């Protein structure tokens with residue numbers, strides 16, 4: 001049996017916190033897509049951690065953490081991350097890396113940087129972790145699977161030379177940068193082989209057996225619905241599917257194993273990178289929410305850059321929950337809003353004079369203006385409250401208003417960054 005924990009919005013909804021919390025009762029936690037381009041911030045008994053590649057279950061002794069085949073695996077970053085947590089007293093986690101996961105190559109990172117430079121003002125606001133060039137190569141069938149590090153030496157050498165030939169044409173002629181030295185790259189790959197060897201596993205077979213044995217699996221998503229390449233705000237999206245449905249593919253489990261889809265939804269909005277953001281706010285109003293947001297402000301876990309801020313967007317969130325197939329909604333960071341006298345909520349989009357509650361395609365989205373409804377604030381600190389009935393009335397009204405607008409049940413309310421800051425309904 002598997003539960004997917006995925007995002008309803010633009011990412012940074014607090015999936016890491018919900019996963020870390022639910023991992024207490026789970027056996028296996030799987031990352032199924034994305035790479036080291038986004039991060040989860042987790043606060044637990046060991047301290048505060050920013051994870052980029054490791055699943056959020058690594059802090060427990062009883063769990064196995066899996067890097068699934070759908071992930072963009074940056075091997076040196078994975079190993080730095082393991083070291084960074086064990087150096088701070090976390091016991092060595094049990095980690096398995098799919099033999100079918102593909103490797104982020106050093107040139108993917110370079111191509112990401114060079115392309116963003118080339119695009120100038122039209123850039124995607126990439127974190128320059130090589131994710132888009134990585135997935136492009138995966139689907140162009142010139143990527144490298146972990147398993148290839150352990151195949152024939154001659155085959156690897158031949159493929160590296162073949163791929164470098166293509167890459168070097170672009171490097172020299174489009175970007176005017178130095179070419180890749182194939183021999184040096186092969187040496188680097190030999191280093192990767194040594195680093196990853198103890199962890200490589202046929203993780204799909206492992207998960208099949210685990211599911212048969214009744215183990216509880218969590219699939220941890222990265223980013224959120226609106227960053228999905230098919231259903232998000234294309235082209236300002238990420239390069240792998242952020243949806244629970246892809247969890248089956250990116251982990252290598254049967255779709256019917258996913259019995260619960262917990263969609264993490266933020267009580268206000270934040271986004272990183274470029275792209276339409278209808279309920280965005282600016283100036284002092286945004287600065288204050290950014291300062292007070294999350295745990296210590298809304299700044300990127302990977303880049304440290306300030307996130308764009310906005311009011312809760314019921315149109316985007318309803319769509320985000322629907323496209324994920326939410327069975328449960330976890331509404332997070334509600335405590336942050338306790339300072340506001342009144343809280344605007346975006347309940348519709350006005351496009352060319354018409355109001356809609358359906359999330360539109362990008363060309364229309366760019367013209368959408370928010371229709372706001374204002375709810376009274378609760379003007380108090382709700383951290384530490386553990387029962388729904390003990391929340392201030394206006395706070396419950398806000399939750400119930402959101403629940404009605406999105407049309408999916410809010411079964412968990414998160415009122416602080418810690419593992420225990422949760423109210424079940």
Ligand code: GDP
Pocket residue numbers: 007011012013014015016017038039040041042043223293294295301332333334335336414415416417418421
């Ligand atoms: P993720 O990528 O979806 O896991 O989200 P991030 O880790 O990037 O951002 C969520 C931030 O909010 C982290 O700093 C969390 O510690 C913090 N956080 C999560 N849930 C809550 C909550 O209910 N209240 C507050 N104040 N912070 C939270």
